[in-house]
Amino acid sequence: MNYNLKENLMREERLSGGHRMCAGCGSPIAIRTVLRQLEPGDKAVVTGATSCMEVSTFMYPYTAWKDSFIHNAFENAAATCSGVETAYKALKKRGKIDETWKFITFGGDGGTYDIGFQSLSGAMERGHDMVYVCYDNEAYMNTGIQRSSSTPHFADTTTTPAGTVIPGKLQKKKDLTKIMVAHGVPYVAQTTFIGNFKDISEKAHRAIYTPGPAFLNVMAPCPRGWRYPSEKLMEITKMAVETCIWPLYEVVEGKYILSYEPKDKRPVEEYLKLQGRFAHMFKPGNEWMIEQVQQEVDRNWEALLKLCEL
Amino acid sequence: MGIRERLSGNEAIAYAMKQINPDVMGAFPITPSTEIPQYFSAYVDNGEVDTEFIAVESEHSAMSTCIGAEAAGCRAISATSSCGLCYMTEMLYVAASDRLPITLAVSCRALSGPININNDHSDAMGVRDTGWLMLFAETNQEAYDNYLQAMRIGEAVGLPIMICQDGFITSHAIENIELVEDEKVKAFVGEYRPKHYLLNKDEPMAVGAYATPVYYMESKRQQAQAMMDAKEVIRKVGAEFGAMTGRTYGLIEEYRMEDAEEAIVIIGSSAGTAKEAVNQLRQGGKKVGLIKVRSFRPFPAEELCAALKHVKAFAVMDKDDSFNAHCGPMYAEVCAALYAAGISGPKGINYIYGLGGRDVRVESIQHVFAELEQIASTGDVGETYRYLDVRE
Amino acid sequence: MSHLAKDMTPDVKWQDITPGCNIFEGGTSQTVETGDWRTMKPVLDADKCRQCLLCVPVCPDMSIPMTEDGKRGEFNYFFCKGCGICASACPFGAITMVRDEK
Numbered sequence: 064m065n066y067n068l069k070e071n072l073m074r075e076e077r078l079s080g081g082h083r084m085c086a087g088c089g090s091p092i093a094i095r096t097v098l099r100q101l102e103p104g105d106k107a108v109v110t111g112a113t114s115c116m117e118v119s120t121f122m123y124p125y126t127a128w129k130d131s132f133i134h135n136a137f138e139n140a141a142a143t144c145s146g147v148e149t150a151y152k153a154l155k156k157r158g159k160i161d162e163t164w165k166f167i168t169f170g171g172d173g174g175t176y177d178i179g180f181q182s183l184s185g186a187m188e189r190g191h192d193m194v195y196v197c198y199d200n201e202a203y204m205n206t207g208i209q210r211s212s213s214t215p216h217f218a219d220t221t222t223t224p225a226g227t228v229i230p231g232k233l234q235k236k237k238d239l240t241k242i243m244v245a246h247g248v249p250y251v252a253q254t255t256f257i258g259n260f261k262d263i264s265e266k267a268h269r270a271i272y273t274p275g276p277a278f279l280n281v282m283a284p285c286p287r288g289w290r291y292p293s294e295k296l297m298e299i300t301k302m303a304v305e306t307c308i309w310p311l312y313e314v315v316e317g318k319y320i321l322s323y324e325p326k327d328k329r330p331v332e333e334y335l336k337l338q339g340r341f342a343h344m345f346k347p348g349n350e351w352m353i354e355q356v357q358q359e360v361d362r363n364w365e366a367l368l369k370l371c372e373l
Numbered sequence: 374m375g376i377r378e379r380l381s382g383n384e385a386i387a388y389a390m391k392q393i394n395p396d397v398m399g400a401f402p403i404t405p406s407t408e409i410p411q412y413f414s415a416y417v418d419n420g421e422v423d424t425e426f427i428a429v430e431s432e433h434s435a436m437s438t439c440i441g442a443e444a445a446g447c448r449a450i451s452a453t454s455s456c457g458l459c460y461m462t463e464m465l466y467v468a469a470s471d472r473l474p475i476t477l478a479v480s481c482r483a484l485s486g487p488i489n490i491n492n493d494h495s496d497a498m499g500v501r502d503t504g505w506l507m508l509f510a511e512t513n514q515e516a517y518d519n520y521l522q523a524m525r526i527g528e529a530v531g532l533p534i535m536i537c538q539d540g541f542i543t544s545h546a547i548e549n550i551e552l553v554e555d556e557k558v559k560a561f562v563g564e565y566r567p568k569h570y571l572l573n574k575d576e577p578m579a580v581g582a583y584a585t586p587v588y589y590m591e592s593k594r595q596q597a598q599a600m601m602d603a604k605e606v607i608r609k610v611g612a613e614f615g616a617m618t619g620r621t622y623g624l625i626e627e628y629r630m631e632d633a634e635e636a637i638v639i640i641g642s643s644a645g646t647a648k649e650a651v652n653q654l655r656q657g658g659k660k661v662g663l664i665k666v667r668s669f670r671p672f673p674a675e676e677l678c679a680a681l682k683h684v685k686a687f688a689v690m691d692k693d694d695s696f697n698a699h700c701g702p703m704y705a706e707v708c709a710a711l712y713a714a715g716i717s718g719p720k721g722i723n724y725i726y727g728l729g730g731r732d733v734r735v736e737s738i739q740h741v742f743a744e745l746e747q748i749a750s751t752g753d754v755g756e757t758y759r760y761l762d763v764r765e
Numbered sequence: 766m767s768h769l770a771k772d773m774t775p776d777v778k779w780q781d782i783t784p785g786c787n788i789f790e791g792g793t794s795q796t797v798e799t800g801d802w803r804t805m806k807p808v809l810d811a812d813k814c815r816q817c818l819l820c821v822p823v824c825p826d827m828s829i830p831m832t833e834d835g836k837r838g839e840f841n842y843f844f845c846k847g848c849g850i851c852a853s854a855c856p857f858g859a860i861t862m863v864r865d866e867k
Contacts, residue, residue, distance in 0.1 A: 068818050068819075068822070069818055069835050071822075072818055072821050072822065072831050073831055073835060076827050078827065079791075079792035079793075079794050079795050079827065080794070080795060080797075080799070080826050080827045080828065080841065080843070080844030081794030081795050081796065081797030081798070081799060081844060082794055082797075082799075082826075083797075083799065084825060085846075086802060086803075086825075086826075086846035086847060086848040087825060087846075087848030087849070087850055088825050089825070090825075091825040091826070092822070092823060092824070092825050095822075095827065096822060106572075106574055108445065108571050108572065110441070111581075117581075117583070118583040120794070121579055121581065121582050121583060121788075122582070122583045122585065123582035123583065123584045123585070123588050123773070123786045123788070124582070124588075124770040124771075124773035124783070124786075124788055124793060125770070125793050125794040125796070125797050126579035126582075126770075126788050126790075126791065126792065126793050126794060127792065127794040128577070128579055128791060128792065129577065129791035129792040130577055130791060131571040131572070131573075131577045131578050131579070131791075132577075132578075132579040132580070132581075133440075133441060133444055133571060133579075133580040133581055134580065134581030134582075135437055135440055135441070135464070135467055135581055136437070136463060136464065136467060138433070139433060139434060139437035139464070142429065142433070142434035142437035142438050142441070143437045143438070143440060143441040144441060145427065145429075145434075145438055145441065146397065146399060146427070146437060146438030146439060146440060146441025146442040146443075146445070146449070147441040147442065147444070147445045147571060147572075148441075149397050149399075149425045149427050149438065149441075149442055150396060150397055150425075150441065150442040150443075150445030150446060150447040150449070150571075150572065151445065151572060152425055153396040153397050153423075153424070153425040153442075153447055154396065154445075154446060154447065154572060156423060156425075157396070157423070159446075160572060160574075162574050164572060181430060181431065181434075182430075182431075182433070182434050182437065184430070185429055185430030185431070185434055186434075188430070189427065189428070189429075256822075256823065258819070259818075259819060259822075260822045286848075292849075293848040293849060293850065294848060294849030294850055294852060294853040294862070295853060296823070296848075296850045296853075297823060297850060297853060297854050298853065470785055470786075471785045471787065472784045472785040472787070473785075531784055531785075569787065569789050576789055576790070577789075577790060577791035578787060578788070578789050579787065579788040579789075579790075579791070580785070580787050582786040582787070582788065584786045587775045588773070588775075588777070588782065588786060590779075591777060591778065591779040591782045592779075592782055592785065592786045594779035595779045595780070595782055595784065596785075598779075598780075
């Protein structure tokens, strides 16, 4: 079925207002969009890793989740979801459940790239019929903007401050999407918020309705941690895609498919200059940092294009 | 009349699991409990149960899957030992506070370091404050019997339950055992019907809230009540089990305590050795007795006070150490129980014993009783924090 | 004993609180006002709005509801935190952010 924004928005919202995420936060946008791709009759159990999202959406007695929801801990959302999914199989087999349920997990980059990585890897390898959605805001925002393995090269965070000797994070961003592809799961995709939300919506639907494990990596900007005015969210995600810093692609049964190729690939400065976390890179004498990031982005982009040609 | 068999403690637990046929098992191997998921996997793969088995990548995930499955509306089980139990610890707290009656078989083993695979109670005692019910077995038979009672107890109060036995000593030793017939087990354990669960199509449920200081303490007080309420449930289920099998269970077992002047308080397989020591001493005319703690959580404070109040001296045997320069955990709790009840007559000492598989012999226990006799006659307690059978 | 979220007030006693602080309903946060966080407020110029709907999915707070006939509805100021993403996303300049006088 072709994507239609109006039809999509007419579906019931499965995340409720009254949650306590910051004004302009990208994570609830990712969550509501993914959940909207559930077919209206289907039930779902949502699992959340400890994160900004979790403490903001289920502060007792107020849950923002209209579906059943379970939060367990920071590092085990995938394992927890795999337990729920297995329970479904067990109850279905024993004739105790008739209806169709889907299982969706949300975690931040801390709970996904780092502390929850083992649990995620295990659940994906075991082949549970579930979707793991990483809302990637590139640092540990819940504890106050500490670096994660997802934090980009040179970014200024509270544990990688741009100092006089060390200029921000010295390591490059971990390529988790490709690591998930290496698990051999049937569906992996990288997406963010663009235009009429066609890209993220279609990928979320495929992820939910592909039998077996699926992984979605959604860039979800954090105005506080990235230091930009909250209204610029869509400008930032657009520039992340147009510079090829965050390419949109999916991998179906191991086959790489590019979702979007910019007609005029923009220089990385156009993305970096929008955010305070990269401000030090624009100081005189630091031109090498921007050059290096450009080289890294170019290399990754070329490698991705090659994978998509295979 | 039950079925007579010869089984190791691990086999007995796996056999009880098979008879119960729970919905989901999530487990990760660790010596000496490894055989439990091994035996159980064979039952699964041969179609003797229709449980879903999740071969997870760690103990942390084992307990995480159990939490997910139990919250979803299933009976979920696991098994572990030692460092595996430590690695689960964070999730043990969550299972208890979420009020999920998961059942966990523990074959108790020492903790690293130095690394050691043999029995003591450091693993189980290390998680004594996680909010789990904890039953300990002396024999393979008790491990099996406790497991059959576990779900009835846990589900009645909404708390997870640990069924502990001594690694290798009972987990691997083959003993005669009397099994309960399958139909009787099914009728005794019954179906699991949770009031609220995630996969209820008519009622969404949210589990794992962030609770502010306004609510956190009320939640914990309610959890504490469930542990208190469990005492009566353990007695009731133990009596009902007795009516079915002839083997009745309570919170503690008193052995030759009627007129005892010296007593030891002990947990697990060493109680068997200690009973032999008691018998030999009784033959020599000594008035000695033993109290075996079956339920460590809830802690049987009243029962212990009633059993100990008339003795002249007692020793609490801890198969682990709190490393507090003072005493082991059970000694601390026994003394607190006596003091709170206003019982100050009996003189009490503490022995740390059997660490990392150090053999506990009849003579070891007789040595303890000899010390107690001395204390009873002189009134001089001396050092209360003692190590048993350590070379010096 | 009620286990409804609305009865789990700050006065709830330990005997009455839902076990494990679990909640047996969905979407109970709908009673929580987050609009009072706002300093700037989005205002729609209906004449400029072409009903392209691009402002609807970008809202982190579900504050732009859809009407039954498939149009964007009035702002839900009970939830709107005033982030301004909708105003930036509007291709027609139909949403302006104004200081929220309370």
